[in-house]
Amino acid sequence: MTASSQTLPGALPPEQPSVPRPVPLSQGLAAKASEAAAAAVIDATMAENGGATGEELAAAEQRAGILFDAAHVEAAVSAAREQAHAEDQxxxxxxxxxxxxxxxELGLLAPAYRARQAVLRLCEGRRGDDLLLVSAVAVAAESGATALDGLPMRLTWLxxxxxxxxxxxxxxTVVHCESSYGGRAELVVEGDDRMALASMLDSSIIRDIHAPCPHEQTCGSDIAPPDEFGWFHLDVGGLGEGLRWYCSPGCVNAAMLRAGRELAAIDEAADDMIAVDQAEHPGEYAERPAEETAVDARCARCGCTEDAACEGGCAWVPNTQMIDLCSACATPAELDAASWKTSGGES
Known part of the structure; x- marks a missing residue:
């Protein structure tokens, strides 16, 4: 092969500096294998044909299956896409x-569920030794309804x-009741519903703390009513709302109860957080030694105390240094400044 046979017509484009990119190990091995295969094909073609042209080398790579074929790649992608679509379908x-x-299955279970609920409704409120007609039980199990479905259950408070x-x-609060059949029944009322039920029974004595007030646009607000006579203007601690107007003692009591509930809820949440924190960090809540008790007064010069006075007795002398000083250690000037007399001050 001569130098002229390797020269391509036209000017060559300037070479661009290539930036090396990291290649995974598997891709690197595959690239090296592909390069080795291409080199082997080119060497074999040149050895066979001598001065092989570019077209001959490309044809040899095409026959060896190592030349990039856009149509083949597109066909492979389309086949993969169709396979994924078929799997999704x-x-x-x-x-x-x-x-x-x-x-x-739900359709098959629905009649059985309706029949069970009907039989339970038929038995509800009855004594354990009550006798039901077989026909009533059969109708409830067959039709999913009872003759008593349209009637309310009547309970008597015990x-x-x-x-x-x-x-x-x-x-x-659990209210003990009895059904009209003599069976046991319990009315369970929780939280603020207890106050609401009590207010319905006798609104003149107990009022629901969440019930709206007839003066709700003014009562509980900071807007002064047109006629302030008989109204209360106060700040309920715990609500954090500042001064508010309340039309009656009942509204004031309801506001105080609401504040108490909110504070109790905050305390309960804080206790729960402390309990969780104690469980997660038990070392930080180890028992700490009790704080030291207050130390008895002790003379700054001789160290005597109330229980252990100086020999011959002494007393505390006020001084400008504001220190614990006994009469046995005080100087004459300090004694004079304190107007202290031996006859009346020593103990």
Missing amino acids: AELAQLREELVAARR RSADVPEATDRVQR
């Missing part, structure tokens, strides 16, 4: 079948209830 079809099967203590975290 198959998965969606399977999900549809499972959904249909689940709906079919004049007893479980009232929560002030320290209970869950404020729950």
